[in-house]
Amino acid sequence: MNITDFFVQNNDLILRQSDLDLDQTLDCGQAFRWVRVSEDCYHGFFLGHELTISEEPEQGVFRLHGVSENEFRSIWFDYFDLGTDYGEIKERLSDDETLCEAVKAFGGTRILRQDPWETVSSFIISQNNNIPRIKLIISRLCEHYGGYPSFEAMKDETVESLAYLRSGFRAKYIVDAVSRFNSGELSPETIGALATADARTELMKIKGVGPKVADCALLFGFHKLDAFPVDVWVKRVMAQYYPEGLPDCAKGIEGVAQQYLFQYIRAEAKDNL
DNA sequence: TTCCAGGCGTATC
DNA sequence: GATACGCATGGA
Numbered sequence: 001m002n003i004t005d006f007f008v009q010n011n012d013l014i015l016r017q018s019d020l021d022l023d024q025t026l027d028c029g030q031a032f033r034w035v036r037v038s039e040d041c042y043h044g045f046f047l048g049h050e051l052t053i054s055e056e057p058e059q060g061v062f063r064l065h066g067v068s069e070n071e072f073r074s075i076w077f078d079y080f081d082l083g084t085d086y087g088e089i090k091e092r093l094s095d096d097e098t099l100c101e102a103v104k105a106f107g108g109t110r111i112l113r114q115d116p117w118e119t120v121s122s123f124i125i126s127q128n129n130n131i132p133r134i135k136l137i138i139s140r141l142c143e144h145y146g147g148y149p150s151f152e153a154m155k156d157e158t159v160e161s162l163a164y165l166r167s168g169f170r171a172k173y174i175v176d177a178v179s180r181f182n183s184g185e186l187s188p189e190t191i192g193a194l195a196t197a198d199a200r201t202e203l204m205k206i207k208g209v210g211p212k213v214a215d216c217a218l219l220f221g222f223h224k225l226d227a228f229p230v231d232v233w234v235k236r237v238m239a240q241y242y243p244e245g246l247p248d249c250a251k252g253i254e255g256v257a258q259q260y261l262f263q264y265i266r267a268e269a270k271d272n273l
Numbered sequence: 274t275t276c277c278a279g280g281c282g283t284a285t286c
Numbered sequence: 287g288a289t290a291c292g293c294a295t296g297g298a
Contacts, residue, residue: 029279030279123279126278126279126280127278127279127280127281128277128278128279128280128281128293128294129278129279129280129294129295130277130278130279130296130297131278131279132278132296132297133278133295133296133297134278134279136296137295166294166295166296167294167295168293168294168295169281169292169293169294169295170293170294171294173281207281207282208280208281208282209280209281210280210281210282211280211281212279212280212281213279213280213281216279229279230279231278231279231280232277232278232279232280233279234279262279
């Protein structure tokens, strides 16, 4: 059952949502611009919108600081994918033993509806890189522009002008992506309207965008829930638990399953240190 | 010092 | 189409 419920209290928007955990959703490697400012509190951005969100566990609610009902309905409801019933998704996936365990441990994970260009460029930066350094490079970019830049804003960038990012061999890939979006060869609207497989082919025209980066952008930036990004961690989980492939209960929602499994295998590796 | 990180392009077979 | 290798950078 999906129990998204909200009301305004003083200047804050109070949200009741059972299938949400801030660490699992904002700090799980799907988004790179959220900062954990304290226990149970995050600060971050979506496009030009800024948000501080905290959890109040004793009340079982989340507080979106200074957010009006109008802003919540027009921006954050969609961003946090509150129109999707994750309870139903988790029930479906729990038919499988391993997924059931992953859902028990990481059932507060939601797939954010992020900006297409931000995810394409962010996951180009992510390749053969670690999460802390990905965040560092993106924070340099955002500091330079005063927010995450659109591809239009980046139209004159070159490998040399991006040197301050310290993004290494990825800089030339960013420049290629900027160029293809600005020429109109690729557009977020066109890609978003395509079926996942075709959208993937389009994104892979960009130099530095292979299957994994394309799938991450499709899942996190275009909300294609059937995209299934396979990175080093998911390779491990597949080899260990699903040598024959994902179970049927994940059909059409492979990407959501991936997020539970990704966190599950990483936690397992951490425990075995 | 060496290895690794939410991979991919290129060369080679 | 499959497989091997280099790649910028920085933390462990």
